Amino acid sequence: MLRTIHVDTGKPYDIFIERGIIDKCGEYVKKISCAQKVTVITDSNVAPHYQWRVLNSFEKQGFNVTTHIFKAGEESKKLSTVSEMYHTLAEFKMTRRDLIVALGGGVTGDMAGFAAATWLRGIDFIQVPTSLLAQVDSSVGGKTGVDIPQGKNLVGAFHQPKAVLIDPDTLSTLPNEYINDGMAEVIKYGCIKDAEFFDSLAAFNALEHIEDVIEKCVTVKRDVVSRDEHESGERMLLNFGHTLGHAIEKIYDFKGISHGMAVAIGMILMAKAGEKEGITENGTSKKIADVCIKYGLPTSDEATFEDMVNAAKGDKKTAGGCINLVLLRKIGDSYTKKIKLDDLLNFIKTD
Ligand SMILES: NC(=O)c1ccc[n+]([C@@H]2O[C@H](COP(=O)([O-])OP(=O)(O)OC[C@H]3O[C@@H](n4cnc5c(N)ncnc54)[C@H](O)[C@@H]3O)[C@@H](O)[C@H]2O)c1
Ligand SMILES: [Zn+2]
Numbered sequence: 004m005l006r007t008i009h010v011d012t013g014k015p016y017d018i019f020i021e022r023g024i025i026d027k028c029g030e031y032v033k034k035i036s037c038a039q040k041v042t043v044i045t046d047s048n049v050a051p052h053y054q055w056r057v058l059n060s061f062e063k064q065g066f067n068v069t070t071h072i073f074k075a076g077e078e079s080k081k082l083s084t085v086s087e088m089y090h091t092l093a094e095f096k097m098t099r100r101d102l103i104v105a106l107g108g109g110v111t112g113d114m115a116g117f118a119a120a121t122w123l124r125g126i127d128f129i130q131v132p133t134s135l136l137a138q139v140d141s142s143v144g145g146k147t148g149v150d151i152p153q154g155k156n157l158v159g160a161f162h163q164p165k166a167v168l169i170d171p172d173t174l175s176t177l178p179n180e181y182i183n184d185g186m187a188e189v190i191k192y193g194c195i196k197d198a199e200f201f202d203s204l205a206a207f208n209a210l211e212h213i214e215d216v217i218e219k220c221v222t223v224k225r226d227v228v229s230r231d232e233h234e235s236g237e238r239m240l241l242n243f244g245h246t247l248g249h250a251i252e253k254i255y256d257f258k259g260i261s262h263g264m265a266v267a268i269g270m271i272l273m274a275k276a277g278e279k280e281g282i283t284e285n286g287t288s289k290k291i292a293d294v295c296i297k298y299g300l301p302t303s304d305e306a307t308f309e310d311m312v313n314a315a316k317g318d319k320k321t322a323g324g325c326i327n328l329v330l331l332r333k334i335g336d337s338y339t340k341k342i343k344l345d346d347l348l349n350f351i352k353t354d
Contacts, residue, residue: 014163017166018143018167018225022170022172029064042091043057047072058070077110085121097122102128106131112137114147114149116128119162139188139220140220195223195337196240204294205294227240245266267302274288274291287331315344324345328341
């Protein structure tokens, strides 16, 4: 069954969720674009599984199509990889009316989107996300970019896709660790906006209802992002668990602990802090921890609160000696609270 979610940002577009949609990319693009050439950008893990299916679907519709494959992994998410993409785009003589396809996880989407945002000062692109994280999070919202040695995602642009085509069947080849990783973001959506959805994650196996889960997450993100396209207010709620999560990732130098694992711990610590401060309903952190365990995510780490605060102090989101924390009143009910960095340690410290 096809599910369509309309996104009404400055440049409106649709998100389509359907099993097998990956074989229909060409048909969908034909309806929304007058491109003649299509460059499919993908990574070395995703290419062997899906590049031919995507290429065939474009060829069948009469597009002139080429592929650019880069080495899979976050280490590739840098300007020199994007430079190589520009090389392919130039060789293939991609014009302003042509189109880029981002086929892969969040790394591919962020970089291919950034190449589309900057090639000839901006051409169209579509997202075909193949990791759970990309399907529920990174392919929606229009953020594109790369890492630089000074930090992750420091260089980028807002560039909305022409469409997002989500094929839940692609998750069948995604390694389990990345399924767990994506589940941390899924749990996050329940925590910040939807108690009923959160309860369903606890009651059922999310993977057996993956289309419902993706549709729910994308709808929550769509609602938040369309109210706040350029991240000033409400979009901050999507950072629930991420302030301490990022701090933990940084302590381990982004190795050994994945983003989802760190976010899971971050969500639980914020709920615990909220309970201690009398802001968050008692028992909330336990509920989150139980769901995290169910989906293979950790609930604690050996890093100290002092280490986390030191790491958080270097974060790009800690402007002017203050930090915006996302807190829960209860599951499904979140808000942001600005506190001084100097008060952070006391705020988060629990035993
Ligand atoms: N733009 C945004 O709003 C946003 C939001 C969240 C995260 N991100 C970014 O997303 C990135 C993380 O995304 P990710 O976890 O998808 O990483 P990723 O793109 O590296 O994918 C994870 C791994 O799974 C492989 N893979 C992907 N789909 C597959 C499939 N169907 N079958 C087999 N293997 C597959 C990839 O090759 C990679 O090895 C980070 O760089 C992060 O900064 C961006
Ligand atoms: Zn995240």
